[in-house]
Amino acid sequence: xxxxxxxxxxxxxxxxxxxxxxxxxxxxxxxxxxxxxxxxxxxxxxxxxxxxxxxxxxxxxxxxxxxxxxxxxxxxxxxxxxxxxxxxxxxxxxxxxxxxxxxxxxxxxx
Amino acid sequence: xxxxxxxxxxxxxxxxxxxxxxxxxxxxxxxxxxxxxxxxxxxxxxxxxxxxxxxxxxxxxxxxxxxxxxxxxxxxxxxxxxxxxxxxxxxxxxxxxxxxxxxxxxxxxxxxxxxx
Numbered sequence: 001x002x003x004x005x006x007x008x009x010x011x012x013x014x015x016x017x018x019x020x021x022x023x024x025x026x027x028x029x030x031x032x033x034x035x036x037x038x039x040x041x042x043x044x045x046x047x048x049x050x051x052x053x054x055x056x057x058x059x060x061x062x063x064x065x066x067x068x069x070x071x072x073x074x075x076x077x078x079x080x081x082x083x084x085x086x087x088x089x090x091x092x093x094x095x096x097x098x099x100x101x102x103x104x105x106x107x108x109x110x
Numbered sequence: 111x112x113x114x115x116x117x118x119x120x121x122x123x124x125x126x127x128x129x130x131x132x133x134x135x136x137x138x139x140x141x142x143x144x145x146x147x148x149x150x151x152x153x154x155x156x157x158x159x160x161x162x163x164x165x166x167x168x169x170x171x172x173x174x175x176x177x178x179x180x181x182x183x184x185x186x187x188x189x190x191x192x193x194x195x196x197x198x199x200x201x202x203x204x205x206x207x208x209x210x211x212x213x214x215x216x217x218x219x220x221x222x223x224x225x226x
Contacts (some may be wrong), residue, residue, distance in 0.1 A: 032212070043219040046215070047219070096166070097158075102152050
């Protein structure tokens, strides 16, 4: 069974600092890895999707890397803003099933 | 605003009652998923549909939960009878039929269920 772990569980940084969020998974036979954002009481918003053949994806201030062989992904958020405060979840797709980590809750202090 | 529509947004009910959630996926999306998310945890898959057929319901507690997608478009998830441990966020997601590796799942805003 795929196990997905996100460390740290919570993170608080001052505005302007770069964020580094980590995700690890146990089964490397994945189709893709997705990073999501979840605001309190809301659903999930897809941020980035990295296919298994790719090493990274970028969108604006967000960059995600994937090292499939070691079972790791990192989400970088440059120049954080208070609006980036949310919970960030990673999920891996294998056996046609998406397995999620518990998320990292980020607070960006103004 | 999420493109996957779910209703109701909130549901409060007493244990032993029946509850139902509705989901309308993005138009044309053949695959539909129902997830349950307990506070502080990631979502866990309950059931997956491909068109009107169930592909995976291995994690669905079938003694009390049921799901249907009769015309392969919108879907209903039902709980009867509800138990205290069912309090959670219920999320619906959909994905297009295109090759699985490069298409994300799109989520609705969920239904927050509280059992008293």
